[in-house]
Amino acid sequence: MAATLLQAALSHHRAGRLEQAVGAYQRLLADNPHDARVLANLAIALNQLRRHTEAETVCRRAIRLAPHHAEAWNHLGIILSDRRDFAASVEAYRRCVEIDPTHHLAWTNLGIALVRLGVVHEAIHALRRALEADPDHTQALMHLIHQKQQVCDWSELDPLIMRLVEQMRRDQAEINPFSFLFFCRDPGEMRLCADRFAARVVEQTRAMPPVRRPMRVATGERRIRVGYLSGDFHQHATAVLARELFASHDRTRFRIFGYSYGPDDGSAVRRDLVNNIETFRDCAILDDATLAQRIADDRIDILVDLKGYTRDARPCVMALRPAPLQVAYLGYPGTMGGDFIDYVVADQVVLPEYHRPFFAEQPIWLAGSYQVNDSQRRIDATIGTRRAHGLPEEGVVFCCFNQTVKITPDFFGLWLELLRAVPGSCLWLLAFNAEAQRHVRGMVARIGMDPGRLIFAPPLPHAQHLARYRLADLFLDTLPCNAHTTASDALWAGCPVVTLRGATFAGRVGASLLTVLGFPEWIAADLRQYGRIALELALDREGREQARARLRHAVSGAELFSGAAFARKLETAFLAIQARHDAGLTPAPLRVGPHGEVAFDAR
Numbered sequence: 001m002a003a004t005l006l007q008a009a010l011s012h013h014r015a016g017r018l019e020q021a022v023g024a025y026q027r028l029l030a031d032n033p034h035d036a037r038v039l040a041n042l043a044i045a046l047n048q049l050r051r052h053t054e055a056e057t058v059c060r061r062a063i064r065l066a067p068h069h070a071e072a073w074n075h076l077g078i079i080l081s082d083r084r085d086f087a088a089s090v091e092a093y094r095r096c097v098e099i100d101p102t103h104h105l106a107w108t109n110l111g112i113a114l115v116r117l118g119v120v121h122e123a124i125h126a127l128r129r130a131l132e133a134d135p136d137h138t139q140a141l142m143h144l145i146h147q148k149q150q151v152c153d154w155s156e157l158d159p160l161i162m163r164l165v166e167q168m169r170r171d172q173a174e175i176n177p178f179s180f181l182f183f184c185r186d187p188g189e190m191r192l193c194a195d196r197f198a199a200r201v202v203e204q205t206r207a208m209p210p211v212r213r214p215m216r217v218a219t220g221e222r223r224i225r226v227g228y229l230s231g232d233f234h235q236h237a238t239a240v241l242a243r244e245l246f247a248s249h250d251r252t253r254f255r256i257f258g259y260s261y262g263p264d265d266g267s268a269v270r271r272d273l274v275n276n277i278e279t280f281r282d283c284a285i286l287d288d289a290t291l292a293q294r295i296a297d298d299r300i301d302i303l304v305d306l307k308g309y310t311r312d313a314r315p316c317v318m319a320l321r322p323a324p325l326q327v328a329y330l331g332y333p334g335t336m337g338g339d340f341i342d343y344v345v346a347d348q349v350v351l352p353e354y355h356r357p358f359f360a361e362q363p364i365w366l367a368g369s370y371q372v373n374d375s376q377r378r379i380d381a382t383i384g385t386r387r388a389h390g391l392p393e394e395g396v397v398f399c400c401f402n403q404t405v406k407i408t409p410d411f412f413g414l415w416l417e418l419l420r421a422v423p424g425s426c427l428w429l430l431a432f433n434a435e436a437q438r439h440v441r442g443m444v445a446r447i448g449m450d451p452g453r454l455i456f457a458p459p460l461p462h463a464q465h466l467a468r469y470r471l472a473d474l475f476l477d478t479l480p481c482n483a484h485t486t487a488s489d490a491l492w493a494g495c496p497v498v499t500l501r502g503a504t505f506a507g508r509v510g511a512s513l514l515t516v517l518g519f520p521e522w523i524a525a526d527l528r529q530y531g532r533i534a535l536e537l538a539l540d541r542e543g544r545e546q547a548r549a550r551l552r553h554a555v556s557g558a559e560l561f562s563g564a565a566f567a568r569k570l571e572t573a574f575l576a577i578q579a580r581h582d583a584g585l586t587p588a589p590l591r592v593g594p595h596g597e598v599a600f601d602a603r
Helices: 002-014 018-031 036-048 052-065 070-082 086-099 104-116 120-133 138-150 157-169 187-205 237-248 268-276 288-297 315-319 353-358 409-421 434-446 462-471 485-492 509-517 527-539 541-555 563-582
Strands: 224-230 254-260 279-282 302-305 325-328 343-346 362-366 397-400 426-430 454-457 474-476 497-500 590-592 598-600
Touching: 002 018, 002 036, 018 036, 036 052, 036 070, 052 070, 070 086, 070 104, 086 104, 104 120, 104 138, 120 138, 138 157, 157 187, 187 315, 187 353, 224 237, 224 563, 237 268, 237 485, 237 563, 254 288, 288 315, 302 315, 302 563, 325 563, 343 563, 362 563, 397 409, 397 462, 409 426, 409 434, 409 474, 409 527, 434 454, 462 485, 474 527, 485 497, 485 509, 485 541, 497 509, 497 527, 509 541, 527 541, 563 590, 563 598
Parallel strands: 224 254, 224 302, 254 279, 302 325, 325 343, 343 362, 362 590, 397 426, 397 474, 426 454, 474 497
Antiparallel strands: 590 598
């Protein structure tokens, strides 16, 4: 009887029927309360239901009963990671691999937790150990590539990427498209990766309770209910960009809901969002099915996902289809794949018409740029001199404040050529991690150049960070993933940006911003032209100053930097897609013109 019940519990658990699994485990424990293996399984099922405190209590009980049960230690690490106690989770994973050095999942989890603690060198070691234990473990391979990119360790990177791409093509394992976009230069492969990941997301939802959408009834309220779903309603690039959008929505026509499943960091950004979103719901403790049902119970008409497949995203909520119309926007620059997103907000540069086959969603093409911005972002007026920031008083300051994961060896090599060609120049990078600084300084020294020409900018409050751009001469963009928020930060602060138009949405954002502002001459078609544009600007001080003056004039009053103006465009799109839905028509490509004119393409 117990064996049959255990098999039933495991079957429920593997299929994602978590409530049934918990019930079966609890019935087993009623007869044998000291079964550590059942307790460990119960703990992880409770954790998947986001009952984290209860899960930790049960898991620690299992460990007390069986201190050498490796799987229980791995489960405890997962629970602690989900509670964002990464230091404690690291200790749990370390205990697991001490007991079982071949536990590739624990090695991978250890690597991920170490990344959260900023100990990237140790994280890379753990991920290598995971691949030694299981050479085909895709998650370890994907995270190893990502972390090598983070520390600018490009040794053996190409073979690792080729290995991961081949696994994706063969559909061997789950590969998150967000990690894929940092090295993918093929929009067809991005679509394939997203489709396969989306299929796995949908499969996870099959065992979840279906969402029950209430009937739409006449309530006297004619406003369209728009819900924004995100884990980034705090001090985060997405929230910084969209803060003015949320404050600017027309409350006579729209009722705005915010569904937050991320942390409350107590920041001013968080407080603004809570105050400016009409109905703000903190849903961090809700599991995916409960959160989806909450959205449905609020009778949301249009649900906008701001996370996509980025870190800590919960795509299962969208896959459960809690709203009649579902839209992807801002946080993830690409297709979600699958069929649970109806529209993606874009523009003609980031998603040209000939890229439509690479998107599962129907495009909403907005006039201008797809990117929202906040006109109220403050730039500190007391940033000080170049010398105060370790920069040379004279000489060209090239900067790139992108994450290091976006820097590739071909771009870094070209940047060093620019330093050689422009005497007295320096390259200003963000001080993301000590390991990355060590690697790039070593590369500079090996070619006989003074590593002191690389200068690293420490983290600063946002207003002071924006002010730093006024000390730089030229922002150098990256590919295959462009600067996004970082590019608009530079332009907002008056720093010229040289970019390269890539093959994917993620690699075309810089071009979108510069096109709207009227600087197509700073958009390169290839790396050679990119270098030539940057060099000409660097060597022509007068021309560079004229360019900065033109940029300041273009930015002043530009629609690109008005969250209120963007709100009007997005609302026009919302009204159009809602009217189409109410008419019983399926989603179709939508164009929103500069004066609010709308047109759906024939399908």
